[in-house]
Amino acid sequence: MYKLVKNPEGNVCCVIKDDKLAIPMDEANTDYQTFKSNVLNQEPGGTVVEDGDSFSLNANPNDSILEDADGVIMTIDQAKEYVRTLP
Amino acid sequence: MAYGQVNADVIGTSVAGSNLGAGNASIMKNRIINGAMVIDQRNAGASVTPTTGQYLVDRFYARLTQASKFSVQQNAGSVTPPTGFSNYLGVTSLSAYSVISTDIFGIRQAIEGFNSADLAWGTASAATVTLSFWVRSSLTGTFGGAIANDWAGNYNYPFSYTISAANTWEQKSITITGPTSGTWPTNSNGSIQLNFGLGAGSTFSGTAGAWVASNIQNVTGATSVVGTSGATFYITGVQLEVGSSATGYEYRQYGQELQLCQRYYQVISQSWTGVANSTTSFASYVVHPVVMRASPSGSLSSALRISDVYASAYTQSSSNIASQYTGADATSWTFGNFTGLTTGRFSYASNAGTSGTSTSGNLQLSAEL
Numbered sequence: 001m002y003k004l005v006k007n008p009e010g011n012v013c014c015v016i017k018d019d020k021l022a023i024p025m026d027e028a029n030t031d032y033q034t035f036k037s038n039v040l041n042q043e044p045g046g047t048v049v050e051d052g053d054s055f056s057l058n059a060n061p062n063d064s065i066l067e068d069a070d071g072v073i074m075t076i077d078q079a080k081e082y083v084r085t086l087p
Numbered sequence: 088m089a090y091g092q093v094n095a096d097v098i099g100t101s102v103a104g105s106n107l108g109a110g111n112a113s114i115m116k117n118r119i120i121n122g123a124m125v126i127d128q129r130n131a132g133a134s135v136t137p138t139t140g141q142y143l144v145d146r147f148y149a150r151l152t153q154a155s156k157f158s159v160q161q162n163a164g165s166v167t168p169p170t171g172f173s174n175y176l177g178v179t180s181l182s183a184y185s186v187i188s189t190d191i192f193g194i195r196q197a198i199e200g201f202n203s204a205d206l207a208w209g210t211a212s213a214a215t216v217t218l219s220f221w222v223r224s225s226l227t228g229t230f231g232g233a234i235a236n237d238w239a240g241n242y243n244y245p246f247s248y249t250i251s252a253a254n255t256w257e258q259k260s261i262t263i264t265g266p267t268s269g270t271w272p273t274n275s276n277g278s279i280q281l282n283f284g285l286g287a288g289s290t291f292s293g294t295a296g297a298w299v300a301s302n303i304q305n306v307t308g309a310t311s312v313v314g315t316s317g318a319t320f321y322i323t324g325v326q327l328e329v330g331s332s333a334t335g336y337e338y339r340q341y342g343q344e345l346q347l348c349q350r351y352y353q354v355i356s357q358s359w360t361g362v363a364n365s366t367t368s369f370a371s372y373v374v375h376p377v378v379m380r381a382s383p384s385g386s387l388s389s390a391l392r393i394s395d396v397y398a399s400a401y402t403q404s405s406s407n408i409a410s411q412y413t414g415a416d417a418t419s420w421t422f423g424n425f426t427g428l429t430t431g432r433f434s435y436a437s438n439a440g441t442s443g444t445s446t447s448g449n450l451q452l453s454a455e456l
Contacts, residue, residue: 005409014410021386022420028275028381030455044173 002035004069011067027087039083040065042076091124098379117337118198119281120347122220122325124174127161128354129451134160136181142192142455144176145348150282152190156313157285168323169221169256171336175323177284183316191304192313194322197237197253197456199350199380203340204273206265206329213265218246220280221324223256227316229262231284231295231306234263237277237456240302242269246294247306258324260333263303266298275380277456281327285320286311349377354388355450361393361433363428364421369393369401371436373450374417382413383452391422392447395434401425406448415454 005022007013015023015035023031042065065081074082126145135143138154144161151157162168162176163242176194186192206214218234227250244266248259272278284305293303312320324336339347353376361371369391375383390403407424428434437447 007411013412016409020406020408021384022408022410023384024382024410024418026382026413028454029384031384031453 001065003067006069036083039079044076102158106125116267116328117326118202119325119327120265123172124176124323126345126348132161142306146196148195150193150195156184172323175321178320180313180315180318184285184313186288186311189290191286192285195280195282196399198279200272200274200276200278203278208265208271209269213267214329215264216327217262217330218335219260220322220324221258223257223321224250225253225319227253227311228310231309233282233304235280236269236271237280238272239270241393242300245295245303245306262331283286284309284318286313346377347427350380351455353452363430363432363434365430366428367423369422372419379415379454381415381454383454385410386451387448389448392437394437395432423441
């Protein structure tokens with residue numbers, strides 16, 4: 001599960017993976033590349049597999065693996081649309 | 088040697104043709120970092136059993152499609168390394184697993200484009216390279232691996248080598264003609280990827296000795312280390328250099344090798360400072376000891392403990408971290424899950440408790456390829 005985090009200015013600045021890994025929004029960071037790939041490749045009711053590491057989706061098949069900075073789980077379409085806007 | 092003379096043999100092997108630069112320099116000839124398996128920042132010599140892809144000794148990564156089929160440890164089995172080496176990377180198979188077509192198991196290292204740009208791979212001027220390493224296995228026969236383009240993963244050179252005697256160190260050398268095609272970044276992205284196979288299915292297996300425009304990472308018929316329970320595969324002295332023959336391993340000073348590793352991963356363990364920006368959060372700015380390849384991801388090894396200027400200590404209820412502003416040379420972080428902090432009070436992360444034992448999580452920074 002990924003969560004977006006805002007900095008003190010209120011801008012999304014970081015992605016947290018599984019409450020453990022803080023990922024900067026830097027195109028050269030491979031964790032960030034994997035985050036974008038995982039969100040864009042998720043399927044309704046499916047599972048994202050990352051080098052043997054699987055993310056099970058939520059009970060609602062339209063829920064995504066991305067939570068916004070206000071703690072709301074995005075739908076898969078919302079998550080994909082958001083990630084497409086990222087660098 | 089008479090006073091004032093120069094030993095021509097030594098000079099000759101170091102600067103042949105007196106054309107210093109790619110392929111002839113006597114220092115930094117080895118494009119592999121930590122090839123002698125000396126630096127182990129993550130595991131400090133402990134054994135790990137990968138369930139997903141994970142880093143082992145520094146810069147070396149376990150790739151797997153099935154969890155827990157092998158363990159990996161610096162100096163596993165405590166055998167005597169080859170002469171001149173103190174460490175090796177040891178793999179031990181944990182079961183007799185029969186690979187399926189889409190399986191792949193192996194150890195890999197990706198080389199940054201900045202460190203291989205001079206090879207001119209992907210052009211008509213592509214340089215020939217030679218891979219050399221020491222290997223020891225409880226199994227004998229043909230083993231496989233591949234050189235690949237890390238960024239695209241679609242242009243590979245499978246190679247094979249033979250281990251003749253069980254449980255005996257053998258040095259191997261493989262010369263590879265540089266590819267005139269394929270995508271090989273020359274910037275901070277991954278360029279060349281070196282893979283040592285531990286078992287692979289048909290999807291990832293092919294014929295050795297030629298470049299192929301697909302993701303072939305092992306050799307058809309190669310020995311499967313994961314196929315024999317208790318099988319061992321030990322490796323060290325890994326060197327990739329320009330030229331058509333292997334030369335002696337390039338030993339680096341420990342501090343130098345550590346700094347090369349820290350461009351991709353580093354651990355901040357003592358006394359970084361910051362301020363409580365709320366009663367539950369500690370904000371900190373960390374200057375990296377070595378400029379990293381990219382803005383790093385951050386994690387804590389365990390819950391963080393901080394002390395304020397009045398020597399009051401606080402520990403997170405559980406690990407929590409977020410980055411605020413990030414760069415390759417420095418990062419700012421916030422750490423939540425504290426209680427009772429005094430907002431605005433200067434504090435420092437402390438890894439030393441009153442007993443002198445480690446009581447706090449370390450900050451782990453990763454900018455791996």
